[in-house]
Amino acid sequence: MTVIVLFGSLCNGGKILVVPLEGSHWVNMDILIKALHGQGHSIDVIRTYNSWFVKENSTYYNSITIPNAKGMDEKFVEDMLSKLIDHERGKSHWLSAVQLLLDVVSDTYEMHKMICQLITIMFESEEIMKALQEKQYDLMLTDPVWGAGIFLAHKLKLPMVYNVRWTTTGEGHFDVAPSPVSYIPITGSGNTDKMNFFQRVKNVFHYFLMAFQYSYFNLPQYQALCDKYFHPPVSFDELLQGADIWLMRVDFVFEFPRPTMPNIIYIGGFQCKPAKALPHDLEDFMQGSGEHGVIIMSLGAFISALPDDLTEEIATAFARLPQKVIWRYTGKRPSTLGNNTLLVDWMPQNDLLGHPKTKVFIAHGGTNGVQEALYHGIPVVGIPLFFDQYDNLLRLQERGAGKIVSIATLDKNTLHAAIQEVINEPSYRLSMKRLSHLHRDKPVKPLDSALFWIEFVMRHKGAAHLRTESYKLPWYSYYSVDVAVTLFAVVLILTLFIFLIVRYMCVKCCSRKRKTE
Structure with a gap:
């Protein structure tokens, strides 16, 4: 029987549903949750039964444990780390580089497969979905490396805020902001924002490698669930890019300068604070x-x-x-x-x-x-x-x-x-x-900025005025390929028309000249 375990007491503030990630991602999400609890909000956190970091009992959030839903655990990370260290230290044959890439792709696929199973278990359980709907949440706060929070936000019709650096596709900026690969390094390329020709070639290669992995291994799993559970149909890419606010865990003291968007709020270092006395x-x-x-x-x-x-x-x-x-x-x-x-x-x-x-x-x-x-x-x-x-x-x-x-x-x-x-x-x-x-040297502390924008979205039931419409465009419209093709066709037709007229006039002139002779 499905069991939903709730702990803690309700607060007078808003109701926030949180779908976090494990490891260091949970460490900084936990800081946000504590701060929101301090503001008087009631927070429910979705966790798997074998959650590595998200504890079932807490004084500042209510846990919702999903039975039979397995998440990423310590062994998953240890196996991946062991392969990477052996490869880096040259303890494997040179052909193992290909095997390592396949292993990373396979491990990533399995991770997202676990999350898709979590989504399926929740959506197939009338008890879980009824309990979530009855709570009447004001906001979804999630880490978009995993897609579960994105699905729940759409299903429950909640405004959504990301605590983000990475998404299911890769570095978060690439999903929401213009990202020229000529000076924006792809993660894993080893490049900076100053690239020579060969480094730009390498950057483009890594970009297409990232896009290939997402398009052929990660996206199909999530899109299959979109097709199954959402009517009218919706694309997972549109759901992913449709968050109201992106709380980005970097700032431009750390990150290389790059284009951004009005709904990206930079909160780099929000977990940092003055040192306290040591034991x-x-x-x-x-x-x-x-x-x-x-x-x-x-x-x-x-x-x-x-x-x-x-x-x-x-x-x-x-x-x-x-x-x-x-x-x-x-x-x-x-x-x-x-x-x-x-x-x-x-x-x-x-x-x-x-x-x-x-x-x-x-x-x-x-x-x-x-x-x-x-x-x-x-x-x-x-x-x-x-x-x-x-x-x-x-x-x-x-x-x-x-x-x-x-x-x-x-x-x-x-x-x-x-x-x-x-x-x-x-x-x-x-x-x-x-x-x-x-x-x-900032006018507002990053944590205070994060809290303001989360509450802003709750007050206004979203922040649609800050979202670009670009995420609703197909790729050929986004890059104006259809416009370019149309203009090219118009120029081609005009050129051909002029050519035919000139050719016709020449033929006519030549014909009259022959008759005169």
Whole structure:
């Protein structure tokens, strides 16, 4: 029997339905939910029965657990990470690059297949849909990497706000704003906004690769559900692009300049805040570092362990440093771990980054961690692992605020040299401090801006006046191909008409001349 578990108490504000994503995406969605709860709103959160991060019991949201709906779990991420690390470190045959690409496409397909099953379970359950409809929500808040929130918003006829960096297609801007690939780098291309000819060729290749994956693997799954459950028919692309407000988790201190749209609201760093006092044990450790200071290392919410030989190399590099190190790591304890290194299962990352003793942040390049480092002005040594991490770190490196060490070249010597360079070369810290000042110099705090626009949509039942009509156009109209073809045809017909008239006149003249002769 379908069971819907609701916790918490109702508030006097609006009613918001949230369909989140797992991992670091949930970490920043959770911050928004807490802030909305503080404003007096009642929040219901959809979760799968095996949800990795979204807890069933909470004091500030009501959980709606969907039985028999499986979501992304720890094993799913660990398997993908293991394949990527083996490939990057050259432990696989060169032909494995093709296999790796197929595995990534297959894993992505399976992830969206799970979400489509979640949608099906909800839509096929009269009890679930009746309960959701009776709640009479005012707003859908969702992360569009998964399509479940988009489907529910359309089914329940709710205005929709995205907490977004990525969508089912790729980087969110490409769905809603003009995105010339001549100077806007595609995620995974390794390009910046300054590209030579060959880099632009590579960028175009990655664009079509992204479009191919979406069009032939992700879109058909969602479109099949659109055709099944929605009448009159609607395209999934139209639903995806039809959100009222896009709360984009970047700003232009971090992102390369590019065209945007009036319903994109930039809230980069909204999760950042001034540092609070550390627990006594951590504060004592920090103060014990003397003039050398402390290095912080964390590889984010998804990464719990690395290959043993890699952790041994990292631990050896740390042991050679005069600085102390706090390393968030839950794997096997390295045998080469030095007395200067403290392993922890969890750490108050924001508070540590804001501590005056912190010198460098060693990170995987997730958006949350990079933005916290930027907020506090701490230079970064980046070890990218997957997804957008290399691209995030590249944005810092291009601005002189970080240095990338790839998994392929990572050992005790390269890591030690990178840390020493970032600590001893003042330009890294100065560049990051400059970026930090720019990032903080705003008329409205990003979290306050996010709250305003969510409540704006609730007050006005949407924000249609900010949405462009472009998402309703077919591609040939969007790019004016039909206009170009029509104009070409008109010019061609006129040219042909003039040619025929001239030819006719010439023939006539020649005919009269013969008769005269």
